[in-house]
Amino acid sequence: MKYNFDHVLDRRASDSIKWNFFEEDVLPLWVADMDFLSPPEVLNALRKRIDHGVFGYSKTQDKTKSAVQDWLSNRHGWKVQTDDILIIPGVVQAFNVAAAAYSQPGDSVLIQTPAYHPYFYVSSNSQLHQIDSPLVCESSGYYSLDSSLFKHSLHPDTRTFMLCNPHNPTGRVFNESELHSMAQSCIENNTIICSDEIHSDIVHPGYKHIPIASLSSEIAHMSVTMVSATKSFNLAGLKSSAVIIPNPRLRELFSNQLSGFVGSVNVLGETALTASYEYGEDWLTELLNYLEGNRQLLLDFINNELPGINLFPPEGTYLAWLDCSELDLDDPADFILKQARVGLNSGEWFGENYSHYARINFGCPRETLTAALERIKSALLLR
Numbered sequence: 001m002k003y004n005f006d007h008v009l010d011r012r013a014s015d016s017i018k019w020n021f022f023e024e025d026v027l028p029l030w031v032a033d034m035d036f037l038s039p040p041e042v043l044n045a046l047r048k049r050i051d052h053g054v055f056g057y058s059k060t061q062d063k064t065k066s067a068v069q070d071w072l073s074n075r076h077g078w079k080v081q082t083d084d085i086l087i088i089p090g091v092v093q094a095f096n097v098a099a100a101a102y103s104q105p106g107d108s109v110l111i112q113t114p115a116y117h118p119y120f121y122v123s124s125n126s127q128l129h130q131i132d133s134p135l136v137c138e139s140s141g142y143y144s145l146d147s148s149l150f151k152h153s154l155h156p157d158t159r160t161f162m163l164c165n166p167h168n169p170t171g172r173v174f175n176e177s178e179l180h181s182m183a184q185s186c187i188e189n190n191t192i193i194c195s196d197e198i199h200s201d202i203v204h205p206g207y208k209h210i211p212i213a214s215l216s217s218e219i220a221h222m223s224v225t226m227v228s229a230t231k232s233f234n235l236a237g238l239k240s241s242a243v244i245i246p247n248p249r250l251r252e253l254f255s256n257q258l259s260g261f262v263g264s265v266n267v268l269g270e271t272a273l274t275a276s277y278e279y280g281e282d283w284l285t286e287l288l289n290y291l292e293g294n295r296q297l298l299l300d301f302i303n304n305e306l307p308g309i310n311l312f313p314p315e316g317t318y319l320a321w322l323d324c325s326e327l328d329l330d331d332p333a334d335f336i337l338k339q340a341r342v343g344l345n346s347g348e349w350f351g352e353n354y355s356h357y358a359r360i361n362f363g364c365p366r367e368t369l370t371a372a373l374e375r376i377k378s379a380l381l382l383r
């Protein structure tokens with residue numbers, strides 16, 4: 001191993017929200033960033049940029065778009081044109097901009113629940129109606145698409161669908177047939193697919209991320225895809241992302257909506273994004289191995305030591321969606337915070353029907369993960 005993911009860092013002394021939100025004795029395994037150093041190659045590129053010493057307004061460099069193109073092609077087999085790419089500060093901004101650009105006030109936007117919390121603000125941000133189309137949960141805890149439910153959730157005025165793939169919080173990596181089915185329904189309804197693929201590089205063995213727009217030119221024509229190096233290379237605070245819009249008309253509407261509201265990406269964010277895609281592959285390979293070890297540890301611990309908590313193995317992301325219904329607690333994350341001093345996300349954050357869930361972030365050194373799980377075990381034994 002060239003990189004050391006076991007190293008425990010003091011993040012409390014930094015400006016980390018993850019580590020400074022709760023009281024000091026709490027181990028935080030909530031917000032979606034990891035407790036690992038970014039790749040040294042990226043840190044070196046940042047140092048070099050800082051040494052230049054001037055940080056004026058930036059213009060997207062050609063090499064940034066080339067890095068995005070090469071990454072998407074090599075990693076996900078998706079060929080995109082240079083002109084289709086926009087570099088902007090963030091994915092949350094991007095899906096809000098898309099909803100505003102393609103809708104009129106009073107139209108509807110469809111989201112799939114459980115959902116990453118910021119999707120719940122898209123409707124109010126652009127005066128839209130929100131339609132919830134739940135993913136269906138089998139008794140095993142496996143979430144999947146109900147094609148008919150999805151199709152019938154789309155209304156004539158549903159201009160945008162917010163797809164999250166890989167899915168936060170369930171960890172699903174949607175398969176080709178699910179993606180085709182969603183895309184077909186959207187095309188028939190003239191609904192634009194806003195595909196948040198920010199977690200696309202974190203996919204566990206046996207699964208493959210498929211960019212929905214790569215399935216056909218017809219689907220690409222109806223889609224806006226958002227990717228970023230920020231999850232994969234732990235750069236969330238540097239705020240940079242890429243939006244791919246092959247349809248020139250949709251791209252124009254998106255760009256018009258951006259101007260005046262969303263500024264250029266910050267220069268260090270762009271440097272980090274480019275360096276990650278250019279030099280980060282080996283680091284990512286080792287990260288994925290390490291995360292696979294953590295995922296296995298988490299599953300074994302839950303199955304053997306935490307009766308009352310169930311987890312269907314996540315297919316992607318470093319997040320796990322813990323079904324705590326058998327514990328019979330109003331808010332399991334709150335119990336775990338108060339009694340175990342471990343900070344998780346409460347299931348309610350992902351939709352009103354999910355209060356019996358908690359989300360845990362296993363993107364941390366194994367020592368931290370083990371300590372947190374031991375704390376939860378002790379708290380459950382004492383209750």
Ligand SMILES: Cc1ncc(COP(=O)(O)O)c(C=O)c1O
Pocket residue numbers: 032089090091092093116164168196198228230236239240241
């Ligand atoms: C599904 C999803 N989309 C977007 C984001 C955040 O994106 P950004 O920081 O680029 O706004 C996150 C962060 O957790 C996420 O999980």
